[in-house]
Amino acid sequence: MSVDVIKNNVKVCMFDQYGTVVDMQGGLVAIATPFLKAKGWNGNPNSFVTWWRRTHFENSMIDALLHREHTPYREIGHRAVAHVMDRAGIRYTKDEVRTLVGEIEKLKPFPEVPAALAKLHTRYKLVVLSNGDPDMLETAKQYHKITFDRVISVAEAGSFKPHVATYTKAAELLGLKMDQILFVANHAFDCIGAKSAGMRAAFIDRRSRPFEETPYPPDILVPTMKDLADAIV
Known part of the structure; x- marks a missing residue:
């Protein structure tokens, strides 16, 4: 698809929040590192966060x-954090689990994101469609400090992405x-879900990974949000 088709037809850029707008891996590793050290766990904090996120996703x-x-x-x-700590042999309390998960609300954007979104906002409305709970997404606004025209939780559709209902409900609400x-995401599954539901899709390929073979490839693939803004504004 040409960039002109996107420019001429798209009204809204819709973003995944966790891992696309805000740096989830980096932010959670920064929090988990001192926590795990205090617990006497000598493993890799980055691996711990990866296990946490993969368990959550599953x-x-x-x-x-x-x-x-x-x-x-x-x-x-x-559930995911408790399971990973059980597997790692880390002793913990329920309050500690709640504290770790609560840090998701405080994550900061990737460095290039605020300026890129400001540029995109000159041409498109900006909307979030996130797997996060409504109250988590509301709290996050004071930390990421990005002005979106609307923030939609998948709770509106009663299912997590990439269920088709999440994307169709978001379009209906708009x-x-x-x-x-x-739809803009750093996750292949989210791009595939949005594209299969009928949206256009942009993949932010921050880690230079090949996009998997699929009948629903992204319409545009760029390394950063800045590159997306430069391409379609």
């Missing part, structure tokens, strides 16, 4: 596939056709 996908009542993001997070939205 549990949220299971929750979406069960088609039961939607489990809050925070609760999935508590009163837009699916292809008038460019």
Whole structure:
């Protein structure tokens, strides 16, 4: 797809928040490092956070596939952190688990993101569609300090991304056709979910990874948010 098609048709840039707008891995490693050291755990804090995030992702996908009542993001997070610490042999309290998961609300943007989003905002409305709970996303505003036109939690759809209902519900709430939205994510699964639901998709390839083979490739692939803004504004 040409950039001109995006410029001429897209009304909203819609963003994943955790890991795309805010630096989740880096931010959580910074918090986990002193915590794990105090616990006497000598493993790699980056690996600990990766295990935490992968366990959270797996549990949220299971929750979406069960088609039961939607489990809050925070609760999935508590389970994931507790499970990883159990596997690592780390003794902990429930308060410590809650504190670690609560740090997600305080994450800061990647360095280039505020300026890039300000540039995108000159042409498009900016919206977040996040797996986070509504109250977590509300609290996060005071930390990331980015002005979005709207912040939507998947709780509105009752399922985690990449369930099709999350993207269709977001478009419905905005009163837009699916292809008038460019979904922007640092995660392949999120780009694939949005594209398969009918949105356009932009992959922020921060780690220079090949995008997997899929019938739903991103419409644009760039290394940073600045490159996206430069390309489509």
